Amino acid sequence: MSLLKIDGISKSFGGLKAVDNISFEVEEGTIHALIGPNGAGKTTLVNMISGIYSVDVGDIYFNDEKITNVPTHKLVNKHIMRTFQNLEICENMTVMENILLGFNINMNKNLLKCSFQFESILDDEEKFTHIALSHLKRVGIEEHAYTLCSDLSYGILKKVEIVRALAINPKLLLLDEPVAGLNGTETAEIAEIIKEIAAQGVTVLLIEHDMKMIMGISDNITVVNFGVKLAEGTPEEISSNPAVIKAYLGEGSLHE
């Protein structure tokens, strides 16, 4: 059974059809990649799934439950988390504080209890700090736990965002270009992290440009171009699909 089902969704900005009647399904426990040239509508698609943009036409189902146009903050309760192409990190906060934000829905946020520093608030804090540290260790950035995010490099912050999204044990993780702007070593590290996440049973919908990484780690690929679906299949099928090669990969990639 598919975990996420996109059923003919469309989105227009003024006269521009950014996403036009796209359908695909993401199987549970897989890494599903969404690729396409710049401006193909990939991010728009993810923004619709995560409720940041409204859907004009069509429906989105998660576990057979309709989640079309559900506000972003409510999707978190269904354990759908996402990261962003252009970092959405709180720069004036430490890495630890950013990760703790990820635990938001599990924490007690009663203002009265917070202002009088109730024991339960402090206990929560300690418990989640502990879990956050173990998450940070997993991706190898625990030494930056108490550094201000504005003092850290782009590569580390990309990892911080992934860890924040992992905080509440998501069922579906939407990664919007997690390796954009990173160097080879960092890309390989992130690919490793994504594989590890998937191995633990988290379904990943991955949007990326880096073909080497996509071909290496994804189970299924959906290709979009100019807002329409071009092809779908395993990495092998996609890399030999003539339409895809013409639109995106270029002749050279075939022989790489």
Place this chain on the structure above:
Amino acid sequence: MENKGLFLDRGIVLTIIVLCVIPFLLQNSFHYEIAIMCMLNAVICIGLNMLVGYTGQISLGHGAFAGLGAYVAVILSTTYSFDPVLSILIASVVLAIIAYFISKPILKLEGHYLAMGTLAVGIIISIVLTNEDHLTGGPDGMGVSSFHILGYVFENDIQWYVLSAIFLVFSIWALQNVVNSPFGRILRCIRDSETAAKAIGADVPYYKTYVFVISVVIATVAGSLYSYYTGFISPEESGFMRSIELVVMIVFGGLGRIYGAVIGAIIITALPQFLTFLHDYEHMVFGAIIIFVMIFMPKGIVSIFDVLKYEKKKEIKKDNS
């Protein structure tokens, strides 16, 4: 952020010590008035700082809210002889409801537009207070009944000083706890990135409204206390300049800094009094001081402490290497 067992930290202890020493330096009623005014302004600024500094939502209407709240309390206790404490409580509830309904549409605005929106609301409140003279006494203001808590009458300066000081210390302590709590973390997240706040499951409009209402209630309580202290209230205290003054205080002291709001409120309230010997040049010098501080310390006056801390860190590093 190791804050377990941080019941009273150094900052609070230092504040309490300073507040205990100050009365020995105050020689007359006028000095007390300035001290009390500083403290109550500081309390309003702490609430406003939570909205502007921590949540990133500007308000140019808080002077008007403080004034309106004070009027509601004062009218209840003076004209309708309610108990003063009960009047302040009712005023807080009334203002919370007003703030709630105003914040619903207005907090959809952002940045400059939010500033304009809150400014407009502030001016409307100020006009209403000036014109409804059968209730408010009009531009001349009105006298205020005496203040008592459960029969204990506040009549001299020292009593008021102690009350304001307790109120201030409590506000600092509570805000400090809130800022480092899950609630405060979401506020700071909204300031840095609303998208991130949504992505981690925070209902952004809910938090914005919550903080707006809380800051208005704090302004109401502090504003009412000030009117009871001076025994007089006029629409001037809810005017446009008053709202601007409050924002200047928190920006001058340091946005999003707990002691920034306090120090800013104290300096902006007290400085003009120290400059009176300059007569005609008073405002010019006052303005020049603000401009110079903002040029050299754009993050507010408390950023001095960051520089000191940084120097200290550097020294420690040197010693270690």
